[in-house]
Amino acid sequence: MMENQGVSLSQVSMHDLDDLASTAADVLAQVRDAMVEPHPRKVAPTFSSAAIADLCGVDKTQVKYLAQKHNLPNGQKIEGSKAKEYSLEDAIAWVMTIGKRPSRPEDKSGKVISVCNYKGGVAKTSTTVAIAQALTLRGLKVLVIDCDGQGTATQLIGISPEQDVEIEQTIMPYIHGDEPDLRYAVQSSYWHNLSVIPASSGLLAAEFAIPAKAMSQRGFRFWEMLKTGIAPLRKDFDLILIDTSPSLSHLTVNAMIAADGLLMPCPPDALDFASSVQFWGIFSELVDGLPDAKEKRYDFISIIYTKVQANEISRLVKTWMKQAYGTHINGIEIPDSTAARTASAQLKTIYDLSKPDGSAEAYRRYKDPLDRLADYVLDQLALGWRQ
Ligand SMILES: Nc1ncnc2c1ncn2[C@@H]1O[C@H](COP(=O)(O)OP(=O)(O)OP(=O)(O)O)[C@@H](O)[C@H]1O
Ligand SMILES: [Mg+2]
Structure with missing residues (x-):
């Protein structure tokens, strides 16, 4: 047998682990400071006249005339150029006046959509935050509720989960029963008309607090906690998007029960597909065990292909997924993309x-x-509002 001369077992004490965690947190803070400019918050993008025209579905040549006619923001001159740039707020003002998108009738409530898949890294969070932003650019007021202790959605919305988020700012006070609903936790963000309820690693405590409450209070409907907490926010927002963790945790089940619609990002990969099948199986078994939950109706359940690679395997798995999920596959394919990674x-x-x-x-x-x-x-929201 070979001897491992000179190689000794390097043990890691819990003290070393503490050091590791705090060094890693320091490095992340420095990286974040370097990336999120100007310090410490993100800034919203600006829009060219062409982008404004595109968002409103009009020709670029009409922008000047429409600005006058409707008294709309006319943009700022860019130094050394004839071109103009518009702020995000300006862009949204344009969309709301000129764009011909459906909007929420006054007597209707906002809708809740949960983004879920218990496989990690399938683009749940990227998809959640991207469509939240895209829908503000279609005139909606959007709230993102981060229900993942990793806080990635929180981070993408410009708030560092470990540096900027106190546990009191997350859903936890409501989960612990210290608040009657989630209104206290809504924060505005760097992005106009996009609000957030942030998350931090403290959300892990929900996985103990929720079952503990269910054990101690007979008849407590633990699966409806988020649904109840969100209810008063439906009048303030057109859309509430919930980002969930890669697990079928108590919070994820709550997010799925609170939702009017479900979006499942899923790469067309054999293992990801197999895992998604398992996810629906476990969820439906779970729901079978919850009184009344079986009566629930979703406006839609949609599976979106994400991180799609242009190869034979991906094409084959897409055919399996179409067979398995039928009309729930909405046909949208988000490619595996360097633009996403960058x-x-x-x-x-x-x-x-x-x-x-x-x-x-x-x-x-x-x-x-x-x-x-x-x-x-x-379109799905508009259909729901029409009912
Ligand atoms: N279309 C894409 N092409 C390439 N990389 C992508 C794409 N979409 C997302 N990614 C990358 O995949 C990683 C995971 O994305 P994201 O955090 O959105 O997934 P997630 O499902 O929310 O993960 P988790 O399960 O950990 O919450 C990120 O590094 C992201 O940059
Ligand atoms: Mg995520």
Whole structure:
């Protein structure tokens, strides 16, 4: 037998682990400070006249005339150029006046959509935040509730889960029964008309607090906690998007029960597909065991292909998924994309970029399907509001 001369077992004490955790947190804080400019918050993108025209579905040549006719923001001159740029707030004002998108009738409540899949890294959070932004650009008031202790959605919305978020600012006070609903936790963000209820690692405590409450209070409907907490927010927001963790935790089940619609991002990969099948199986078994939950109706359940690679395996798995999920596959394919990776390496989404950061073609190939997904979601909301 070979001897491992000179190699000794390097044990890690819990003290070492503490050091590791705090060094890692320091490094992350420095990286974040370097990336999220200007310190410490993110800034919203600006829009060209062409982008404004595109958002409103009009020709670029009409922008000047429409600005006068409707007394709309006329943009700021860019120094040394004839071109103008518009702020995000200006862009939204344009969309709301000129855009012909459906809007929520006054007597209707906002809708709740949960983004779920218990497989990790399938683009739940990227999709949640991207369509939240895209839907504000279609005139909606949107709230993102981060129900994942990793706080990735919180981070993408410009708030550092470990540095900027106190546990009192998350859903936890409501979960512990210290607040009657979730109104206290809504924060505005750097992005106009996009609010957030942030998360931090303290959300893990929900997985103990919820079952403990269920054990101690007979008849307590633990699966409806989020649904009840969200209810008063439905009049303030057109859309409430819930980002969930990669698990079928108590919080995820709550998010799924609170929702009017479910979106499941799923890469067309054999293992991801198998895992998604398991997810629906476990969820439906769970629901079978909850009184009344079986009566629940969703406006829609949609599976979106994410991180799609242009190869034979991906094409084959898509045929299996179509067979398995039928009309729940909405046909939108978000490609595996360097534009996605580049944006998230800067803690951004594609909508944070005023112009392509790299190849214009890669930017468009990634952004176009996200725009179509936002349009699809808006159509689903409009159908629901019409009922
Ligand atoms: N279309 C894409 N192409 C390439 N990479 C992508 C794409 N979408 C997301 N990613 C990358 O995949 C990683 C996981 O994305 P994201 O955090 O959105 O997934 P998630 O499902 O929310 O993960 P988790 O399960 O950990 O919550 C990120 O690094 C992100 O940049
Ligand atoms: Mg996530």
